[in-house]
Amino acid sequence: MGKIRLSKRLTNVSEYVKKLGTLADIGSDHAQLPIYLVQNKNVSKAIAGEVAKGPFQVAKSEVESHALEDKISVRFGDGLEILAPHEEVDTITICGMGGLLIGNILNEGIRQKILSKNTRLVLQPNNAEKELRDFLQKSNYEIIAEDLVEENHKFYEIIVAEYSEKNIQYTEIERTFGPLLLKEKSSTFYKKWEAELKTNKYIVEQLKNSKNSEKLKVTQKIIHQIKKVLS
Template sequence: MIPLNQRLKKVSTYIQGDCLADIGSDHAYLPIYAVENNLIDTAIAGEVIKGPFDASVRNVRDYQLSNSIDVRLGDGLSVIKADDHITSVSICGMGGPLIAKILTEGASKLKDQPRLILQSNIQSGAIREQLVKLNYTICAEDILEEKGHIYEILVADYNEKSVAMTEKEVKFGPKLLENKTALFYKKWERERAALIKIKDNLDSDMHKTRLAEINKHINLINEVI
């Protein structure tokens, strides 16, 4: 059995259906784990760079899963084909704006309305904004810490009637706001401290726009924590 870190194990608990497309697959660890544990029948491991692509091919072959996992080289969701019938898409280990960009550019590949499981390292708000535009509604969110880094996991299902989010829900997460854990507070206290540090180093005359933006973010954090 392939070992999997805590972050990807949590992601795996949200996979649904028979076929997973894991974008930016990082050695195909998640697809291999999901197939080995009977979470799915088949998977696509997408890689945009040749080195990671070759590593994923080797791993799939070493675990004797070449009949179940198809490793493909391509940018973002472009690796998904019309007849794949994907039921879950995972995009993990990237910044929120990059994940949002992948979803935007690959929107036509979501015709089967798969579940989206998105794990961002920073700026998850960009993802939430894009999900609304794609008629996806967040059904679950998780926050976890691993090796000193705090990560957010967003899980969204297709909804014909797009559900709008408030400014606070976009920034902090609608589900995370409903259940503020100790880690939630830790993340945003850390974020507030970083913003205050930046603010203290800005000139009030030269950086008025930036200061106003920072003060707005600090005030939002203060309201939530």
């Protein structure tokens, strides 16, 4: 088969993977990212991990159909447990999952001493980006790059982090909006948060007559933060 083509989201993710190293892609989605990176000689070898039998078989078939079994190992298992003890990888990518789930996978990897401090993390959460940044800060991971991609009318944040001995401290605003995304404030950033502002204003209107005062308070706080950042 010919060269694989990635979505815009995964193409942007691929740009942050350490060159010529070993990649572990968790929840590999047909092994698209590992195949692309190996085909383009961006990584020397890769591991594609899947926790469900169906996607595992599909990833295996994709790797075989591209004749890359010698370069890409497709493994069945939960999160970082697909890695052998003391197996070093240069980059771990986890894309297309909720931020809380990504945090849980990484936390389990730290707890079981699977996750090496030398490994770069390239993460693309579908939600709960703030909670994921909370986890990274708490675990002493410094955010070294961020990206924001719009694809099919959805916005995707990419967070790149590496372990640091420094005391990592981000403000609540930085953890909510992304410390590096805040500095750049691209047109996509404005587009995303203007849409979020509109959604949250609608939620406030719906909550005004409800008894959920806590939810109302949280939403009003988010609106205040967005307005402050966009001003």
